[in-house]
Amino acid sequence: MMEITVKKVADWSLESFLSKGSFDSFDVEGGIETPQFHITSPADWLSLLKLAFQSIGVVYGDLGTSPLYTLPGIFPSGIKHRDDLLGAYSLIFYALTLITLIKYAFIVLSANDNGEGGTFALYSLICRHAKVSLIPTQQVEDNELSNYQLEAPNRRLSRALKVKSMIEKSHFAKMCLLLMTMLGTSMIIGDGILTPCISVLSSVQGIRVVKSSLTDTTVMWISAAILFVLFQFQRFGTQKVGYSFAPILTTWFMFIAGIGLYNFFKYDPSIIKAINPMYIVYYFKRSKKEAWLSLGGVILCLTGSEALFADLGHFSVRSIQMSTCLVVYPSVLLAYTGQVSYLREHMNDVSQSFYKSVPGTLFYPMFVLAVLASIIASQALISASYSIVQQSLALGCFPRVKVMHTSTKYKGQVYIPDINYLLMLACIGVTLGFKDTTKIGNAYGLAVVFVMTLTSALLVLLMVMLWKTHFSLIIIYVATIYLFELLILSSVLFKFLDGGYLPLAFSAFLMGVMYTWNYVYRKKYFYELENKVTVDKLEQIASDPSIKRIPGVGVFYSTLVHGISPIFTHYVENVPALHSVIVFTSIKYVPMSEIPIEERFLFQRILRNDLSIFQCVVRYGYKDARKGWDSFGEMLVERLKQFIREENEKENENEVQLIEDEFKNGGVTCLIGESEAVPLKGSSLTKRWIINYFYLFLRKVTRRQEEMDGIPYKRMLKVGMTYEL
Template sequence: MSTDVVVAEHINNREEKQEEHFSEERLHGKKLSRQKLRRVDSLDIESGNVSSYRGHSSKTKEWPVILHLAFQSIGVVYGDIGTSPLYVYSSTFGNGIKHRDDILGVLSLILYTLTLIPLIKYVFIVLKANDNGDGGTFALYSLICRYAKVGLLPSQQAEDQEVSNYKLELPNNRLRRASKLKSALERSHFAKLFLLFSTLLGTSMVIGDGVLTPCISVLSAVGGIKEATSQMTEDRIVWISIAILVCLFMIQRFGTDKVGYAFAPIICVWFLFIGGVGAYNIFKNDPGVLKAIYPKYIFDYFRRNKKQAWVSLGGVVLATTGTEALFADVGHFTVRSIQISMCTVTYPALVLAYTGQASFLRDHMNDVGDAFYKSIPKPLYWPLFGVAVAASIIASQAMISGTFSIIQQSLSLGCFPRVKIVHTSSEYEGQVYIPEINYLLMFACIGVTLGFKSSAKIGNAYGIAVVFVMTLTSSLLVLIMIMIWKMNILFVIAYVLIIGTVELVYLSAVLYKFDQGGYLPLAFAAILMTIMFVWNDVYRRKYFYELDHKISPEKLKETILATNSYRIPGLAIFYSELVHGIPPIFKHYVSHVSALHSVLVFVSIKSLPISKVPAEERYLFRRVRPDWLNVYRCVVRYGYIDIRNEQDSFESMLVEKLKEFIREEMIIHAAIKHENDESGSDVGDSIENESENSVESEENTKREMENGVENEGTTEKELMETDIEAVNKAWRAGVVHLMGESEVIAGEGANIGKKILIDYAYNIIKRNLRQTDKVLDIPHMRLLKVGMTYEL
């Protein structure tokens, strides 16, 4: 073991020296054409440290597409925050209005909260922290993992940083605090666990939002019918709401693209209605309500009501519901499209709606319980009621779509049990549907609606979920500001003091209502986090077990020779999660099966902390020596929104990339011999004298390498052609997929906690969810499973 560590450290030191040598050229954007000549087998080592920041970006789209997506986003992203006027004032003034000027204080709180959190924080700051166009709690976590080695699996590779979307530069010494923070995170195991814990908690709360949003929105809208008829009882409202919810979840399988098109016109009409009614009430009732822009009324409100004013903040914060969906759903759209729709439609309509209701309440203080419907002019009541019900249905779409997005990300990073991901749009990336989660959300919504029966009780629970996610997002964002964006420390301090303080005050207020329904999202989060923690913990234990018992290339040769395995025609793809080395399950396979296919490829499916890996950069091959074994290792790299179940194209692409690797390997081998024979020096010396023109240098180097193969005679070409022909023959003979079917149990002497975690909790989850071959969509007729027991 100590020898392996010494070798790994030696290779890492060599890589660091090479990185220093190349730094000046890289900073000027020059390609180093012969860098590949110094290939290091990083499938056995961890990558070096590379930090800093190249710039955050979003998906680049043309203006017609941006405007098209901006229109779609209105139907998907803003349904939740757009229907908040249905219940904010009734939730805030739960015990009625005590003083006429309290209305001005609450309106001022709503206006400044809307401006600070949804508009300034999310639209203009948080959206900039997207990960190549994708958002959500896991997007923030993946950004941090990319710039610092805070992941809990030792699967990093130097070559990962060469993927186009990785977007890293060399360390920037301009600001030392960024590198200090990075080093502190990398050294602290507690910090790594805490980051993962915070991410899982945020994810669980977003999923909890996906349950509570449909319940409160639909109940609030349908409840308005009581204003028109006294025959509508509470039970009838509940059952109508449940019927609407079932229909909503049933249409999710059609995808965000189609749902967005259907919903966007309705939400546009909704915003037009509430904005228009708000303007009407301002002029009809009390235009003086506009003075609420003066923050003095906030201080007067707290001075008059003291503790009750603080408790009422739990209702005020409901004006921001759905803002996390705004960030989570950015992967369905673009940053610019969401900024346009928020600034031109959503924000102005909400300001008018809340101001209009406040103006109405100034003259009708006793109607606060039904302020929204009572403030509607009589001729518009039924049209607006119909639109309100439709908008409340749509309000759920934002959190449902956001839930699908964030679960897809967590699944790719090994933090969620296996579920089926359905990509619903071939035109827009990131639009997904998850059948299992959709039905779980539906049943949970039905249960909450039947259990609480009123929007007021659900509102107490809803506030906790909303503010928790906001606070966690701010915490991760501060790390990104310091470590990745390298922002001026004064800006970071200002962010923490202003937005951070506001969110903490709101958090304290919503926690006060814990026993009045606030326990519900925390209960949801506890259940989800337990599932996610169990899965992730055992996932990591399995990985470390395989890493500790991996088969070295030398041991592989001994194993194959010792068992006298017969080679049969065909290509065998052996799947494993292990990146560094050959998994121990292969030795178990060889000891029980006396035949091996003529070409064997060990494939490791790996998720990078980026959203998407270009297809041409997805495959990383290495040969297992000696060459006559025809055994290769391959790491197939995906981002967390990449499609993984295109098996036919995967097989053909794997073979083509394997042949391409063989050609490149032979060319490099010949070029190294040619260079050393001519100069008698290391290839690295010739790299220093490369041409200033990188494009011309690339072409010259390619010609030199090809000539090197020719100059070596026929030997190198014959070896290359022989290996490629072996691959072609194996491909024609047929492909077999070999997959480990491992049973995981607690090791001998394990304590009771570990036995419960592994033997019961993990295995119950595993038995009730999809198997890996179904997630990868491997053809059943060509699949061979190898059983083995792991004692962890």
């Protein structure tokens, strides 16, 4: 018998849906692959151009201002040999071409999750195509959320299935994937802290070219003030910020490209020969260890490349590719070309190579533009931080914070006030603590290259398991781009004590927060799964004449997808009353970016018709906006009535009318099961410390569930219970 599997279709059509039967998975602990659902339409070119223009103001500030500090980072002790500049230029050219242009603009952007980017988007793709999630919330019905077609077996498919099977069977592999994702996420947030520091400090220091009397302390305080103002603008949202910043940054790119061309023709056009990669070989032969250490400076020309992917949810693939290829890549490359040409005749100016290479009449306009551009540079990773925190929050890997959707048109444009102020305090703290860009550059380089290598590792797994890429192409990617990144990583790790420890310290703290929250989240879920209420017990409770049925629809919230939480029995023991209609509701975040409204609610009748007890799973993608409680309640009741009619319209019409009456008379009341966690007696010291101290602290300082869901107090009843984990 020929073996077949399923494969995602890029574009959507009703005709291509596979015919599927009706499944019931509420008591099924297993699961299957959960594909994407994405409807694409022909891009409107005017809208695409607007979005590409807007992306310049948000995504590319960091990449665009890297010429301010890259060459001083490559040659911190000065230029030893004139031809070293050719080697450095060749490294910059191939770094920008291989990593920014080829890897990010074309390969990594193809790994988007329904238009969403970032480390968690890669992880969600893997989770959806393999059972690697550490919480068993998969449901058979989730397979109907997307469009699949049959695919005949071949050698690449066989390899993909072997890798998938290996990961699914290994708890260690699943944990490694989760930790890698958390580390990548933590590093990007670390970038969001370091980017504003180094960008603003580098630009403000330029004034010392003409006013050498300014001290480091003065520059430091000016930078801190600018950073404070920058973070106050974030509340206005990506769209307004993008349109405000895009004209400034577009002007910046035009100026650095024009000055680069001017310097190239004026000083040394012969540097174009450095496109030959042999000049890298000559550079390493001549300088040896110094050349290897300079790779830590080369990585600075790539700062902000990860933002192309992390900020994707705010824009679109084509808009990012268009702005990268037509504006950003050529402008930045010309800026480096002009600086290197200038330095071939003025090697002693390397510490201020950007400002020294600017023609005298343009110095002040460029200084003002540089300061403005550096402020904008901070925007790329700040916006990315909001996106990835939103993703990790939805997947149970981050404490509860308020997510505000700032655009009705683009769902991925979000603002998180709590994260904004934490980033602001951290940025100002780093600026005041380090005062100059040397150590910040070392820290920044480590953070950037760590994220890149982790992205490549997940990307290779996607190539094998999802894309089923030809093995020779995977080898080419690993032997060129991935190997180059690992070589740079080895260089920046050498500077660990000279500032490189900072992003690792940030990441260790953030990973501790994320892992602690996810660890207790998983423990509580498994506790509920093991102690869930049986159907017989539920029927016994519902049929008990001593338990009164009161008017209205009772929505009993629980994290448990398969079964009913033990908190329910705890509630009945203390409050012997149930609503006339009961809906056990679980909010489930499917590892995909969006769920269509018509597929969001999944119902099942639990007991016989006269008891009107149902279970509902409400499925959200990680970038779906949660509506207010009133609209949610109305939608839930409408979908419930639709479900009852589909069961048997004639026989169940009376029950539909009952639900309508109960909704009108008693409304919808939310019963929230709030569980406290304590460690079991005899638990290890580490487990007791995590649950009793770190997790408890996180719960106290983060938002409550009712705040996240917008549930009014008059419609809410909380039921508490202690879990021994």
